Amino acid sequence: MPLTNPPPDAIAGLSLSEIAQMAADGRLPPVEKWDPDHCGDSGMRIAADGQWWHEGSPIGRAALVRLFSTVLRREPDGGHVLVTPVEKLSIAVEDAPFIAVEMESEGEGEARRLAFRTNVGDLVIAGPDRPLTIEDRGHGEHPYLRVRGGLDALVARPVYYELANLALDEKPGPDGRTGLWSDGAFFALEPQKEAGPA
Incomplete structure (x- = not known):
C-alpha cells in the first residue's frame, strides 16, 4: 500500500524494511468505497510530465497536489475522477497520473x-x-x-x-x-x- 504523506522527500539511505513499514503505515481515504453522483468536471488536468493544472494554470503547491492525489480514482471505463463521500468530479489525465x-x-x-x-x-x-x-x-x-x-x-x-x-x-x-x-x-x-x- 502506498504512503502519500512521506516524511522525507527522498528514500535514499532508508532500508527496504523501513520503506515497507512506511508504506504499510500509510493511510489513504477509502475512495473505492465512495459512490456519490457525478457532479461534473473539475477543470483539472494531469499533464504527461506529472504537472497538475487547474483551469490552465499549474498547481504550484506540492501539499495541495498531494492532497488531491489521495482522492484520485480510476473508474471502470478508464477515466479518472476526484472523489469524496459527497461528490465526484472528472479529471483529465494525459498519460499516467x-x-x-x-x-x-x-x-x-x-x-x-x-x-x-x-x-x-x-x-x-x-x-x-x-x-x-x-x-x-x-x-x-x-x-x-x-x-x-x-x-x-x-x-x-x-x-x-x-x-x-x-x-x-x-x-x-x-x-x-x-x-x-x-x-x-x-x-x-x-x-x-x-x-x-x-
Missing part, C-alpha cells in the same frame, strides 16, 4: 526488492500486486509501475536507466528476457520476443 522519480534496490536475483517514490510522495514496493510493465499507450513503449487501485506511475527516464543497469547484471528471467525480480515477481524490461516462422 504519477511519475516514479526515485528508486532503491535491495538484494539480488529473486531476493531483490525494488522501492519507488512518486512525484506526489507515494512509496511503492514493486511486486505481484504492484507490477512494473512496459506498455505502448499510443506514444511508444514506456515503463509503468502500478501504484494503487488502477493508478499507475510512469517511470522517469533516469529511474528506468537505473533499472536497466541493474537488469544487465542479472541473469535473464524465466522467459529469457532481461528484467528484474522484486518481492517474488519477475518484471521484464523488454518487450515479449516474437516467435519466428515455424
Whole structure:
C-alpha cells in the first residue's frame, strides 16, 4: 500500500524494511468505497510530465497536489475522477497520473526488492500486486509501475536507466528476457520476443 504523506522527500539511505513499514503505515481515504453522483468536471488536468493544472494554470503547491492525489480514482471505463463521500468530479489525465522519480534496490536475483517514490510522495514496493510493465499507450513503449487501485506511475527516464543497469547484471528471467525480480515477481524490461516462422 502506498504512503502519500512521506516524511522525507527522498528514500535514499532508508532500508527496504523501513520503506515497507512506511508504506504499510500509510493511510489513504477509502475512495473505492465512495459512490456519490457525478457532479461534473473539475477543470483539472494531469499533464504527461506529472504537472497538475487547474483551469490552465499549474498547481504550484506540492501539499495541495498531494492532497488531491489521495482522492484520485480510476473508474471502470478508464477515466479518472476526484472523489469524496459527497461528490465526484472528472479529471483529465494525459498519460499516467504519477511519475516514479526515485528508486532503491535491495538484494539480488529473486531476493531483490525494488522501492519507488512518486512525484506526489507515494512509496511503492514493486511486486505481484504492484507490477512494473512496459506498455505502448499510443506514444511508444514506456515503463509503468502500478501504484494503487488502477493508478499507475510512469517511470522517469533516469529511474528506468537505473533499472536497466541493474537488469544487465542479472541473469535473464524465466522467459529469457532481461528484467528484474522484486518481492517474488519477475518484471521484464523488454518487450515479449516474437516467435519466428515455424
